[in-house]
Amino acid sequence: MHSPDAISHARLQHHFDTLEQQQQASTLGMWLFLATELLFFGGMFLAYTLYRAWYPDAWVAASHHLDVFWGAFNTVALILSSFTMAMAVHAAQTGSRQGQIVFLVLTMALGTVFLGVKAMEYADKFDHHLVPGPGFLFDDPRYARAAQIFFSVYFAMTGVHALHMVIGLGLLLWLLAGARRGTFTAEYNTPVEMVGLYWHFVDIIWIFLFPLLYLVGHH
Amino acid sequence: MQTAAAPEPSNYLNVAHTVKSWLLTRDHKRIAILYLLGITFFFAVGGLFALGIRLELLTPAGDLFESETYNKLFTMHGVAMVFFFLLPSIPATLGNFLVPMMIGAKDLAFPRINLLSWYVYMIGGLFTLAAALLGGVDTGWTFYTPYSTAASNTHVVLTGVGVFISGFSSILTGLNFIVTIHTMRAPGMTWDRLPLFIWSHYAASIIMILGTPVVAIAVLLVALERLFHIGIFDPNLGGDPVLYQHLFWYYSHPAVYVMVLPGMGVISELVAAFARKAVFGYKFVAYSSLGIAVIGFFVWGHHMYVSSQSIYAGLLFSILTYTVAIPSAIKVFNWTATLYKGSISFESPMIYVFGFIGLFLVGGLTGLYLGAMGLDVHVHDTYFIVAHFHYVMVGATIMAYMGGLHYWWPKITGRMYSEGWAKFAALTIFVGFNLTFFPQFILGYLGMPRRYHMYPPEFQVLNVLSTAGATVLGVGYAVPLIYFTWSFFRGARAPANPWGATGLEWQTPSPPPLENFTTPPVVTQPAYAYAEENAVA
Amino acid sequence: MVEHTQHVAPVRLYVVVFLALLVLTFLTVGVTYVDMGEYNLFVALGIAIFKASLVILYFMHARWSPRLVQIVMLTSLLFIGILASFSFADYLTRGLLGVPGR
Numbered sequence: 128m129h130s131p132d133a134i135s136h137a138r139l140q141h142h143f144d145t146l147e148q149q150q151q152a153s154t155l156g157m158w159l160f161l162a163t164e165l166l167f168f169g170g171m172f173l174a175y176t177l178y179r180a181w182y183p184d185a186w187v188a189a190s191h192h193l194d195v196f197w198g199a200f201n202t203v204a205l206i207l208s209s210f211t212m213a214m215a216v217h218a219a220q221t222g223s224r225q226g227q228i229v230f231l232v233l234t235m236a237l238g239t240v241f242l243g244v245k246a247m248e249y250a251d252k253f254d255h256h257l258v259p260g261p262g263f264l265f266d267d268p269r270y271a272r273a274a275q276i277f278f279s280v281y282f283a284m285t286g287v288h289a290l291h292m293v294i295g296l297g298l299l300l301w302l303l304a305g306a307r308r309g310t311f312t313a314e315y316n317t318p319v320e321m322v323g324l325y326w327h328f329v330d331i332i333w334i335f336l337f338p339l340l341y342l343v344g345h346h
Numbered sequence: 347m348q349t350a351a352a353p354e355p356s357n358y359l360n361v362a363h364t365v366k367s368w369l370l371t372r373d374h375k376r377i378a379i380l381y382l383l384g385i386t387f388f389f390a391v392g393g394l395f396a397l398g399i400r401l402e403l404l405t406p407a408g409d410l411f412e413s414e415t416y417n418k419l420f421t422m423h424g425v426a427m428v429f430f431f432l433l434p435s436i437p438a439t440l441g442n443f444l445v446p447m448m449i450g451a452k453d454l455a456f457p458r459i460n461l462l463s464w465y466v467y468m469i470g471g472l473f474t475l476a477a478a479l480l481g482g483v484d485t486g487w488t489f490y491t492p493y494s495t496a497a498s499n500t501h502v503v504l505t506g507v508g509v510f511i512s513g514f515s516s517i518l519t520g521l522n523f524i525v526t527i528h529t530m531r532a533p534g535m536t537w538d539r540l541p542l543f544i545w546s547h548y549a550a551s552i553i554m555i556l557g558t559p560v561v562a563i564a565v566l567l568v569a570l571e572r573l574f575h576i577g578i579f580d581p582n583l584g585g586d587p588v589l590y591q592h593l594f595w596y597y598s599h600p601a602v603y604v605m606v607l608p609g610m611g612v613i614s615e616l617v618a619a620f621a622r623k624a625v626f627g628y629k630f631v632a633y634s635s636l637g638i639a640v641i642g643f644f645v646w647g648h649h650m651y652v653s654s655q656s657i658y659a660g661l662l663f664s665i666l667t668y669t670v671a672i673p674s675a676i677k678v679f680n681w682t683a684t685l686y687k688g689s690i691s692f693e694s695p696m697i698y699v700f701g702f703i704g705l706f707l708v709g710g711l712t713g714l715y716l717g718a719m720g721l722d723v724h725v726h727d728t729y730f731i732v733a734h735f736h737y738v739m740v741g742a743t744i745m746a747y748m749g750g751l752h753y754w755w756p757k758i759t760g761r762m763y764s765e766g767w768a769k770f771a772a773l774t775i776f777v778g779f780n781l782t783f784f785p786q787f788i789l790g791y792l793g794m795p796r797r798y799h800m801y802p803p804e805f806q807v808l809n810v811l812s813t814a815g816a817t818v819l820g821v822g823y824a825v826p827l828i829y830f831t832w833s834f835f836r837g838a839r840a841p842a843n844p845w846g847a848t849g850l851e852w853q854t855p856s857p858p859p860l861e862n863f864t865t866p867p868v869v870t871q872p873a874y875a876y877a878e879e880n881a882v883a
Numbered sequence: 884m885v886e887h888t889q890h891v892a893p894v895r896l897y898v899v900v901f902l903a904l905l906v907l908t909f910l911t912v913g914v915t916y917v918d919m920g921e922y923n924l925f926v927a928l929g930i931a932i933f934k935a936s937l938v939i940l941y942f943m944h945a946r947w948s949p950r951l952v953q954i955v956m957l958t959s960l961l962f963i964g965i966l967a968s969f970s971f972a973d974y975l976t977r978g979l980l981g982v983p984g985r
Contacts, residue, residue, distance in 0.1 A: 142453035152455040162959035167559035169963040210901040213942040260575035279576035338927035346918035659973035
């Protein structure tokens with residue numbers, strides 16, 4: 128239906144007519160996927176909201192066992208990584224291979240820092256018996272049971288979030304390999320853009336997790 | 347183009363014959379066939395568990411299976427049938443095959459993701475199968491907490507992982523459909539010219555995308571609670587088990603519409619083709635699909651009237667439940683109106699259409715009983731519920747699935763099947779289904795609870811009837827398996843358009859060539875242009 | 884056919900957004916230590932929503948995205964809203980009757 132002079136490109140898949148159509152399909156698909164992701168986290172945010180409303184005092188007491196410094200540190204690491212990711216997409220859009228490589232590596236480094244801090248925090252919770260289960264110990268007996276729910280929510284939400292980060296790092300590694308081969312250009316950079324969307328989404332989840340988990344009732 | 351060529355022309359089936367060409371295919375038509383095989387397998391697995399249930403219930407005493415074994419049988423029957431047969435049945439087979447063809451596209455938007463979704467489905471299925479073989483799971487297909495987290499000592503985690511994984515296949519299929527329908531329609535295929543099959547798949551895809559992740563997180567949290575003792579639903583800590591039910595039914599009620607909406611799409615196509623009329627009130631039928639999909643998200647609490655859900659929330663959910671009846675009724679009325687003064691022919695697909703309308707009507711109307719909170723309290727967890735949801739999600743969906751399979755079989759395989767046997771099977775399934783499940787309405791109304799392996803002797807006659815019906819039903823399902831298999835290898839060659847139907851999929855050879863159309867189609871008229879065709883003739 | 888839709892934002896914009904996010908992060912930590920009663924939660928959420936909006940609009944290019952993509956975003960938020968509001972239709976009305984378990 129389209130004349131042969133329609134844009135053809137090595138990266139154009141056979142069932143699309145143009146790169147634009149292909150890129151639109153990918154963008155829409157990625158956003159639909161992020162919609163499912165949002166609903167996935169939504170279930171946990173619902174649990175969070177319910178129990179915070181039911182057990183406000185225990186929530187404050189339990190939240191004080193999280194270290195605001197490291198939470199804030201990780202927030203900064205993630206928004207910085209979002210910035211470098213946006214720059215990597217920009218580099219792809221402007222056809223800068225060197226820029227893609229530099230910014231992808233930076234993004235991965237910041238993601239790794241985030242996960243390292245997270246691992247350290249988890250280890251700290253283990254040391255202080257704040258992991259839900261038979262070994263759970265809480266200093267204030269009034270809140271011991273509800274605090275265990277807080278830490279259940281904490282580990283479920285940050286754990287699933289961290290899993291998304293790990294998957295994101297894998298995707299970035301894949302992009303890095305492509306970037307080194309010079310796959311992504313000003314005409315074709317959809318994968319970089321799509322992984323970028325995913326990475327920013329994971330960042331957004333953390334933007335909410337940080338105040339909801341770390342910043343409860345410090346006044 | 348329509349002339350029968352002497353050597354078989356190149357099509358998607360004969361381009362390659364190796365196993366690898368099937369297992370690594372990205373052709374939506376081949377993936378549809380892979381799904382067809384997988385789904386048939388899990389249907390048989392689920393059917394075997396049903397066989398066990400019906401055999402046990404032949405006699406009042408619990409003499410064939412221990413109660414624990416029986417619990418596992420109905421659980422695994424539910425899990426296999428709901429997650430691995432009903433949910434993917436029509437979308438993953440007929441939808442996969444037809445969505446691109448009906449809109450004039452060469453393939454789905456993401457062929458590799460389409461193949462991935464099949465593998466994900468099969469891997470999820472293998473996990474569930476492994477759980478069944480290792481000793482099974484006994485929580486009921488709903489995995490209600492705290493039984494699933496604290497009490498059951500069966501393979502809840504393994505089954506949950508299987509369900510979780512298969513959810514991804516559903517999400518990926520829905521995502522693929524929505525993107526394809528938005529971005530890949532042929533020139534002239536405007537939204538108001540889309541076949542209603544496409545509209546209903548679009549609506550079902552919305553549910554797959556927005557609902558599935560919520561049940562996924564619910565099941566994941568159950569698994570985490572079992573494995574790592576996190577306690578989000580744990581009443582011992584002050585957690586709320588009903589929260590699990592909210593999350594579960596937020597998806598699992600709309601999931602019923604994932605099963606039945608694509609079926610409604612099939613019925614719309616078939617009614618038009620065999621009444622040789624355009625579907626009455628096209629826009630109403632199209633929008634009612636979206637209506638059902640959206641309203642479906644507002645009613646989940648009607649599964650929870652007897653939980654500790656607030657009675658006021660129950661009232662709200664009860665009122666909203668009735669509103670689902672409106673778009674559902676629009677569809678039934680419009681199909682009926684389409685039949686009015688139509689030139690109806692009673693080929694086997696059309697028999698399934700009548701079966702669908704009948705079963706859906708019974709299932710839908712009994713749904714109104716159950717939506718009423720006061721009545722539901724009495725028949726909750728009885729066989730009335732069992733009969734109701736089998737009529738809606740099993741009866742209706744299977745009728746549409748079988749009807750669609752018979753209607754498009756010549757297109758999919760390029761072969762015809764025996765019409766006589768097909769009619770016999772269609773009638774057998776209809777009779778068998780009603781004989782199996784209608785007595786269960788009475789049993790439930792009389793007070794027989796579900797999920798018990800023994801019952802008082804006065805219920806035996808109805809239970810024997812039900813088991814007899816299940817046997818007839820089993821025969822009804824086995825017959826098509828035989829003649830379809832025979833047809834695939836030996837059946838007479840099908841012409842491009844055996845039913846004289848409209849629609850792009852009939853304007854290409856049977857079976858279709860690799861990229862569906864030899865010349866890219868251009869659409870110039872609305873769907874179901876049967877009236878114009880008759881006027882010309 | 885549709886024109887090339889990809890929008891290339893200037894680097895300067897990304898830097899400004901990043902700095903804004905950084906400032907907002909410090910702000911949200913800072914206001915936590917100011918006693919505003921119940922409003923602490925709403926301020927924290929407000930800042931988080933604002934930060935998320937910045938990321939969505941600029942880093943994720945939503946400002947320049949097709950209308951359909953924006954609809955997908957809003958729809959997913961709407962359905963989160965359905966999940967939350969109908970669940971809370973239960974939680975907020977429990978116990979009104981004064982009958983245990985109802």
